[in-house]
Amino acid sequence: MYEQAVIDNLDFARNGRVMRGEARLADFVRLQSALLSSQGVLNYTLSGKAGEKGEPLLICSIDGKLILQCQRCLEALEFPLHIESRLRLVQGATQFDDLGDGDEEVDSIPANTEMDVLALVEDEILLNLPMAPLHSPELCQGKGVERLANEKGNNPFGVLAALKVK
Numbered sequence: 179m180y181e182q183a184v185i186d187n188l189d190f191a192r193n194g195r196v197m198r199g200e201a202r203l204a205d206f207v208r209l210q211s212a213l214l215s216s217q218g219v220l221n222y223t224l225s226g227k228a229g230e231k232g233e234p235l236l237i238c239s240i241d242g243k244l245i246l247q248c249q250r251c252l253e254a255l256e257f258p259l260h261i262e263s264r265l266r267l268v269q270g271a272t273q274f275d276d277l278g279d280g281d282e283e284v285d286s287i288p289a290n291t292e293m294d295v296l297a298l299v300e301d302e303i304l305l306n307l308p309m310a311p312l313h314s315p316e317l318c319q320g321k322g323v324e325r326l327a328n329e330k331g332n333n334p335f336g337v338l339a340a341l342k343v344k
């Protein structure tokens with residue numbers, strides 16, 4: 179069930195193929211530093227299709243939840259993941275090329291005859307992680323820092339700056 183999945187992504191898109199799977203959080207090496215717990219699995223679905231102009235697309239859907247660490251109280255923060263990314267495949271590009279095309283709705287990735295599906299899933303999760311996960315104020319245990327925030331004019335960045343100086 180957890181064997182490595184590698185696809186020819188252009189062929190996958192052109193043939194409208196669909197792949198569904200489960201991924202263990204523990205297998206996402208780059209994600210670990212953001213996680214308070216690596217227990218659990220995510221469900222993903224990768225679908226190939228043609229865009230409006232016939233361009234090859236991958237639709238990457240990911241559902242599950244992550245346990246992150248609240249940056250205010252340092253306690254566990256449950257973060258639901260519901261990602262659906264549209265990815266345009268670009269031939270003759272590498273992952274190091276800037277494929278920005280000004281289209282906010284669609285990201286571009288290189289066409290690849292040996293694309294690692296789980297690496298793509300991990301990329302998409304990393305792109306959708308909050309920079310500084312925080313509980314909502316009424317749920318957060320970080321009252322001491324909260325008080326500091328109020329004294330500093332309620333600017334969370336001001337607090338971070340103050341913490342860094344110490």
Ligand SMILES: [Zn+2]
Pocket residue numbers: 248249250251252253312313317318319320
């Ligand atoms: Zn908190």
